[in-house]
Amino acid sequence: MDKTIDRTATANPGDVELTRKAAEDHVELVADRLRKMMPECGFGELGTCCVMCYMGPCRIDPFGQGTRAGVCGATPDVIVARNFLRSATGGASSHAGHARELAILLLEIAEGRAPGYRIREEGKLLSLAEKLGVPVDGRPVDAVAADVARKAFEDFGRQDGEPMNWIRARASRMEYEKWEKLGLLVSNPHNEIETAMHRTSMGNDADPLNLWVATLRMGMVDNFAGLMMATDLADVIFGIPTPKVVTANYSVLKEGEVNIACHGHNPILASKVAEWADRLEGEAKAAGAGRVNVVGICCIGNELVMRYGIPYAGHEAQTELFLVTGAIDAMVVDMQCILPSLPAIAKCYKTRFITTVPFVRHPEAIHVDFRPEAADERAQEIVRHAIAAYKERKAAGIRPRIPDVSSRLLTGISVESLVSVLSTVDAKDPLKPVIDAIAAGDILGAVGMVGCPNPKLRDGAMSEKMAEGLLRNNVLIVTTGCVNHILAQGGFLTSDATEKYAGPRLKKVLTAIGQAAGLGGPLPPVLHMGSCVDNSRIYDLLAALAGKLGVEVSQLPVAGSAPEFITEKAISIGSFFLAAGILVHLAPAPRVFGSPFAVSLLTEKLPGLNGGKVLVAATPDAAVSGILAHLREKRQALGLPQA
Numbered sequence: 179m180d181k182t183i184d185r186t187a188t189a190n191p192g193d194v195e196l197t198r199k200a201a202e203d204h205v206e207l208v209a210d211r212l213r214k215m216m217p218e219c220g221f222g223e224l225g226t227c228c229v230m231c232y233m234g235p236c237r238i239d240p241f242g243q244g245t246r247a248g249v250c251g252a253t254p255d256v257i258v259a260r261n262f263l264r265s266a267t268g269g270a271s272s273h274a275g276h277a278r279e280l281a282i283l284l285l286e287i288a289e290g291r292a293p294g295y296r297i298r299e300e301g302k303l304l305s306l307a308e309k310l311g312v313p314v315d316g317r318p319v320d321a322v323a324a325d326v327a328r329k330a331f332e333d334f335g336r337q338d339g340e341p342m343n344w345i346r347a348r349a350s351r352m353e354y355e356k357w358e359k360l361g362l363l364v365s366n367p368h369n370e371i372e373t374a375m376h377r378t379s380m381g382n383d384a385d386p387l388n389l390w391v392a393t394l395r396m397g398m399v400d401n402f403a404g405l406m407m408a409t410d411l412a413d414v415i416f417g418i419p420t421p422k423v424v425t426a427n428y429s430v431l432k433e434g435e436v437n438i439a440c441h442g443h444n445p446i447l448a449s450k451v452a453e454w455a456d457r458l459e460g461e462a463k464a465a466g467a468g469r470v471n472v473v474g475i476c477c478i479g480n481e482l483v484m485r486y487g488i489p490y491a492g493h494e495a496q497t498e499l500f501l502v503t504g505a506i507d508a509m510v511v512d513m514q515c516i517l518p519s520l521p522a523i524a525k526c527y528k529t530r531f532i533t534t535v536p537f538v539r540h541p542e543a544i545h546v547d548f549r550p551e552a553a554d555e556r557a558q559e560i561v562r563h564a565i566a567a568y569k570e571r572k573a574a575g576i577r578p579r580i581p582d583v584s585s586r587l588l589t590g591i592s593v594e595s596l597v598s599v600l601s602t603v604d605a606k607d608p609l610k611p612v613i614d615a616i617a618a619g620d621i622l623g624a625v626g627m628v629g630c631p632n633p634k635l636r637d638g639a640m641s642e643k644m645a646e647g648l649l650r651n652n653v654l655i656v657t658t659g660c661v662n663h664i665l666a667q668g669g670f671l672t673s674d675a676t677e678k679y680a681g682p683r684l685k686k687v688l689t690a691i692g693q694a695a696g697l698g699g700p701l702p703p704v705l706h707m708g709s710c711v712d713n714s715r716i717y718d719l720l721a722a723l724a725g726k727l728g729v730e731v732s733q734l735p736v737a738g739s740a741p742e743f744i745t746e747k748a749i750s751i752g753s754f755f756l757a758a759g760i761l762v763h764l765a766p767a768p769r770v771f772g773s774p775f776a777v778s779l780l781t782e783k784l785p786g787l788n789g790g791k792v793l794v795a796a797t798p799d800a801a802v803s804g805i806l807a808h809l810r811e812k813r814q815a816l817g818l819p820q821a
């Protein structure tokens with residue numbers, strides 16, 4: 179076996195069992211293709227491969243063994259900066275598209291054009307409206323909702339250069355002024371994306387610093403036109419998450435039931451599929467099945483479990499393996515992180531693979547054109563596809579193999595629900611116990627572990643080992659994205675995990691909160707705050723803590739980590755956290771090492787400018803010790819004792 183990819187070292191025995199089954203079934207997996215791809219391109223890894231024009235492709239050896247510039251004269255510093263900005267732009271485009279769809283849906287609801295949906299959180303709508311300057315007094319809810327949606331469209335169409343409505347409404351005064359000084363107050367996300375593509379095309383911006391400032395600006399687009407707008411609007415339409423204990427891992431699939439796996443990102447589709455799964459139970463029974471069982475994979479799993487407690491299946495790198503169980507009747511997807519390999523694997527098990535978005539199609543998929551105006555009809559069509567597949571698959575004698583692995587987790591930690599849990603400790607000042615614990619050193623600091631499961635690092639259990647190391651050192655962890663699936667499967671989101679992994683001082687704090695909140699045990703040491711767009715919740719929490727302390731977010735003893743990142747979305751999220759002045763740990767290494775300018779900017783100059791810094795560490799030990807050193811530095815600067 180290839181030493182680089184030890185496929186048996188994975189933390190989840192279900193992965194091992196299904197990887198063997200895949201081999202028996204002659205199904206090729208991500209890990210197989212990764213092995214064949216080795217060694218990966220060194221120029222690509224360093225970021226010095228340029229395909230921007232047809233005088234190339236060019237690749238620069240930054241160590242002086244070959245050519246020092248592309249055919250056009252672009253230096254490695256320029257090439258790396260352009261490539262990185264394009265990645266951040268890809269990520270921000272995904273998040274802005276996600277948010278804009280929700281704004282369109284909100285307007286459709288307000289105008290009665292999306293009868294399948296309603297506004298579930300009037301309180302959040304009204305408070306958001308007030309922040310955006312939308313009048314609320316004496317007005318019907320639908321009129322307020324329509325104006326909130328229009329505020330979003332105003333941002334996407336703004337040509338006056340003024341900062342986005344969403345920044346003016348949602349950034350604290352202190353953070354706003356910091357970004358104003360740094361020239362990071364973006365105006366129109368679409369203009370920013372257009373300019374980024376324009377300036378990086380051949381023969382335009384050749385100033386590395388200018389390009390990196392554009393990357394930080396793209397981070398601002400990502401947060402305010404993507405993450406934050408999406409979370410705000412999704413909460414209004416689908417509800418604010420509340421704490422609940424649920425089941426995760428392969429055992430959420432049920433033999434004898436029609437299994438539908440929702441995969442993707444936007445709750446617009448999946449919430450409807452879940453609703454119609456219940457309503458069509460009679461048809462499932464008539465087909466000989468117990469019921470229709472909906473489970474959530476990757477980020478849509480996070481969205482569904484946070485709000486509705488829908489079984490929490492697995493992460494993006496397990497999507498192929500979920501199909502290999504042979505237990506899924508339909509996998510329905512919307513957008514982002516959907517492996518092109520899936521439809522062919524689905525075919526092997528007679529699973530219907532259903533795409534729903536016009537720009538996310540596959541020649542081997544069934545396409546159901548899902549639109550909010552016809553959501554009920556389309557969701558029924560999708561569920562009926564699954565029921566029909568169940569019958570066919572039974573008749574074909576396909577025998578599922580569902581690994582008997584199951585985990586429990588506490589989910590549903592929004593800022594609102596966390597404040598409500600903490601108010602059981604201090605009703606007047608809910609954040610005070612956390613601030614006191616940080617000040618005393620009982621909580622050394624907090625780390626947001628976010629993002630993906632990268633097969634290059636998955637088999638070394640990078641995320642689990644990092645979590646262990648941080649918790650032992652009394653660091654509280656909050657999570658979003660697929661990392662949360664990983665840590666849930668590893669048992670980190672339970673009271674037992676506090677007993678098992680938390681350092682003594684952290685354990686004391688979490689036990690006191692758990693007792694006061696009546697949880698029947700300590701609060702888990704890893705708190706699930708949602709999907710990747712819900713990184714905005716993490717930022718909101720940090721801004722609230724910083725506001726109470728009267729300091730900038732960048733001064734807090736906190737860090738972000740994408741310990742196994744895969745996608746461009748992780749790049750754009752990381753770019754925002756850098757713009758906010760936070761340390762961002764990345765593994766694998768971002769493609770910047772071909773540029774001495776980029777390395778010096780991201781590790782030396784930016785920290786002096788706004789506190790933002792990139793930490794590259796590909797092993798759990800190196801990542802943990804780098805993060806701990808950073809947290810201690812921040813504590814020292816605030817005059818807090820070292821724990």
Ligand code: BF8
Pocket residue numbers: 443476477494514515628629630631658659660661709710711744745747748
């Ligand atoms: O947005 S964590 S693999 S599913 S990119 Fe994708 Fe990464 Fe999963 Fe969600 Ni986020």
